[in-house]
Amino acid sequence: MKLEEFRNFFFDLDGTIWRWDETVDGAQDMLKTLRDAEKNVYFHTDNTLLSRKGYARRLEKKGIQATEEEIITSGYVTAEILSDREILKVYAVGEQGLTEELTETGIKITEDADHAVLGLDRKINYQKMEKLRKRISEGHKLFNCSSENLFRRENSKLHQGAIAESLSQFGDVKLTGKPSEAYRKVFKNYFSYFPGKSLFVGDRLADIETGNRLGMKTAAVLTGDITEKKINQADEDAVPDYALTSLDKVRRRIP
Ligand SMILES: [Mg+2]
Numbered sequence: 001m002k003l004e005e006f007r008n009f010f011f012d013l014d015g016t017i018w019r020w021d022e023t024v025d026g027a028q029d030m031l032k033t034l035r036d037a038e039k040n041v042y043f044h045t046d047n048t049l050l051s052r053k054g055y056a057r058r059l060e061k062k063g064i065q066a067t068e069e070e071i072i073t074s075g076y077v078t079a080e081i082l083s084d085r086e087i088l089k090v091y092a093v094g095e096q097g098l099t100e101e102l103t104e105t106g107i108k109i110t111e112d113a114d115h116a117v118l119g120l121d122r123k124i125n126y127q128k129m130e131k132l133r134k135r136i137s138e139g140h141k142l143f144n145c146s147s148e149n150l151f152r153r154e155n156s157k158l159h160q161g162a163i164a165e166s167l168s169q170f171g172d173v174k175l176t177g178k179p180s181e182a183y184r185k186v187f188k189n190y191f192s193y194f195p196g197k198s199l200f201v202g203d204r205l206a207d208i209e210t211g212n213r214l215g216m217k218t219a220a221v222l223t224g225d226i227t228e229k230k231i232n233q234a235d236e237d238a239v240p241d242y243a244l245t246s247l248d249k250v251r252r253r254i255p
Pocket residue numbers: 012013014015016202203204224
C-alpha cells in the first residue's frame with residue numbers, strides 16, 4: 001500500500017475509528033500523522049445518533065480534529081434525498097442527530113406525514129413500529145438510513161438491522177445509507193475529490209462497496225464487522241484493495 005499516492009482519506013466511524021465509547025487503538029495517532037502530512041481527512045457514518053455538528057464535537061472531545069464540513073452522516077444524506085424529491089414533511093423514528101439534520105434542511109417532522117424515515121432509535125417500540133408499518137403498507141415510502149445490522153458498543157449490541165428487515169415485508173423500504181446509489185450521489189455532491197487520489201476506509205462490506213463504486217481505492221479494517229472470511233466470500237464489487245488488522249499499520253507507512 002503506497003500511502004503517498006493518496007491525498008484524501010475517508011474514514012468510517014463505528015468499528016473503524018471507535019467502538020462508540022472507546023477509540024480504536026492507533027486511530028488518534030494515525031489521523032494526526034495524516035493531518036501533519038497535509039492529507040485531507042474526512043469521516044462518513046450511517047449512525048444517525050448525532051448530526052455532523054454533533055460528530056465534530058464528539059471527535060474533538062476524543063482528541064481528533066474534525067469540522068462539520070469534513071463529516072457526512074446518512075441523516076444528512078437522507079435529508080438531501082428528501083429535499084431533492086420535494087418531500088418536505090416526514091414521520092421520523094430516530095434520535096437527535098437525525099431530527100437535527102432533517103429540520104436544518106427544512107424538512108418538517110410530524111405525525112401528519114405520508115412518508116417516513118428510520119434511523120437508529122434506542123427507544124423504538126411497538127407503537128413506533130406500527131406507525132412505520134401502516135405507512136408502507138399504504139404504499140408510502142420508508143427511507144432507511146442504514147444497512148448496518150449491529151450497533152456495537154464495548155459491552156453491548158443493538159440489532160438494528162432486524163427492525164428494517166421486519167418492516168420490509170410490508171412495503172417499500174428504500175436504503176439511503178451506504179452503499180446505495182442515492183447515498184453515493186449525495187456524497188459526490190458534498191465532497192470534492194479525485195477518486196484516483198482517495199482511499200475509502202471502513203469495517204463493513206457496505207463501506208467497501210461504496211468506496212469501490214465511487215471509484216476510490218478501498219481498505220477494510222478488521223476492528224469491526226469485516227472478518228477475513230467475509231472478505232473471501234464477498235461479491236466482487238465489495239472486495240477491498242487492502243485489508244488492515246489495525247489503523248496503526250497505516251500510520252507506520254506514512255512518509
Ligand atoms: Mg462501521
